[in-house]
Structure formats: structure tokens, C-alpha cells
Amino acid sequence: MKLLVTAFGPFGGRSRNASSLALAGLKQRLPWLNTRILPVDSVVAPRRMSRALREVRPDAVLMLGEAGGSGAIRLETLAWNELDFRMPDSAGRQPQGLCIDPSAAQSIASTLPSGEIRACLLECGHACEISSDPGRYLCNQILFHTLRVVEKHHPHAKAGFIHLPLESDYPTTRAVDALARAVALIVRCREA
Ligand code: PCA
Numbered sequence: 065m066k067l068l069v070t071a072f073g074p075f076g077g078r079s080r081n082a083s084s085l086a087l088a089g090l091k092q093r094l095p096w097l098n099t100r101i102l103p104v105d106s107v108v109a110p111r112r113m114s115r116a117l118r119e120v121r122p123d124a125v126l127m128l129g130e131a132g133g134s135g136a137i138r139l140e141t142l143a144w145n146e147l148d149f150r151m152p153d154s155a156g157r158q159p160q161g162l163c164i165d166p167s168a169a170q171s172i173a174s175t176l177p178s179g180e181i182r183a184c185l186l187e188c189g190h191a192c193e194i195s196s197d198p199g200r201y202l203c204n205q206i207l208f209h210t211l212r213v214v215e216k217h218h219p220h221a222k223a224g225f226i227h228l229p230l231e232s233d234y235p236t237t238r239a240v241d242a243l244a245r246a247v248a249l250i251v252r253c254r255e256a
């Protein structure tokens with residue numbers, strides 16, 4: 065079972081991103097994971113993801129990012145074919161009102177077992193909700209991109225996205241615990 069887990073680097077004026085902090089902790093606990101940190105750059109991030117998919121050829125891809133404004137871990141079930149950046153990416157690009165790919169569907173569903181992951185996290189005392197709105201920034205873009213590449217080139221693989229609260233709202237050790245449980249569940253589902 066090969067699992068690729070990605071996180072994003074800092075953006076939006078913060079010096080750290082909860083997703084890369086949590087990914088570092090997760091990698092310490094589960095050294096067999098394939099991990100990558102992606103930049104908040106709308107051209108470089110999809111390229112790096114495509115390269116990671118070619119290199120790892122994963123059975124499952126778990127993408128992580130941070131989202132302010134919520135104290136709950138959010139399991140994203142949909143990616144939207146839209147680029148509507150609320151702030152520039154790290155290279156200063158700010159596409160607004162654009163499609164990611166005019167020839168593609170309006171939205172694509174993630175393929176990780178969100179309901180099971182949510183139930184497991186709630187049972188373990190985590191704040192967790194299902195979301196169909198990953199925003200229209202880099203996290204949505206990378207989820208959309210990855211689901212399409214996986215559909216085309218790795219059709220056996222599952223992929224999905226988890227938005228973590230900011231570090232100040234959900235301590236890294238708690239986030240790592242939640243992610244380790246999500247990973248265990250993904251592995252169980254893939255091996256069942
Ligand atoms: N969150 C942003 C991009 C990178 C990240 O961690 C988002 O929600 O799109």
C-alpha cells in the first residue's frame with residue numbers, strides 16, 4: 065500500500081502552515097508515508113503534484129491544507145472547476161472568475177471514504193465535519209487537478225483532501241493524532 069500525503073507551505077502572511085507542521089509530525093510517526101510539501105503557487109503546485117504521482121504511483125493520495133475560520137477538521141468531498149483567488153498566490157497571480165479547465169466537469173467528487181473518516185474522528189473526540197466547499201484557492205485547485213490526473217493515469221487510486229484548522233485553533237499534536245487515525249482507516253479500506 066503506497067500512500068502519498070501532501071501539505072502546503074506558508075501563505076497569507078503567516079510564517080507556518082498547520083498542514084505542513086502536522087505532516088512533519090505524521091511522517092515521524094509513520095515513516096513509510098510518501099510526503100511532499102507544495103508551494104502556494106498555482107503553476108508550480110500542480111506540476112509538483114503530477115511529478116509526485118508519477119514518482120510514487122500511490123494507491124491513495126491524502127492532500128492537506130489549512131483553513132482559518134473553523135475549529136473543525138474539514139473533509140472536503142468536492143473540487144470545483146473554478147479559480148477565484150481571494151488573495152494572490154506566492155507568485156502574485158490572482159485569477160478570478162476563471163475555469164480551471166473549460167472542457168472539464170463543473171465539479172469532481174473526492175474518492176476517500178469521508179463518512180467513515182468523519183465517524184472515526186468524532187468517536188475519538190475530534191471536531192470534524194464534511195464540507196463540499198474547499199474554497200476557490202490553491203486547495204481547491206490541487207484537489208481538482210489531482211482527482212483528474214488520478215482518474216486518467218491511476219484509476220485504481222483514491223484521493224481526497226483534509227482542511228485542518230489553524231495551528232492556534234487545533235494544536236499540532238491533536239491534528240497529527242487525527243491524521244494518523246484517518247491514514248489507518250484509509251489503509252484498512254484499501255486493503256479490505
Ligand atoms: N490553504 C489554502 C491554500 C494553502 C492552504 O493551506 C486554501 O485553503 O486554498
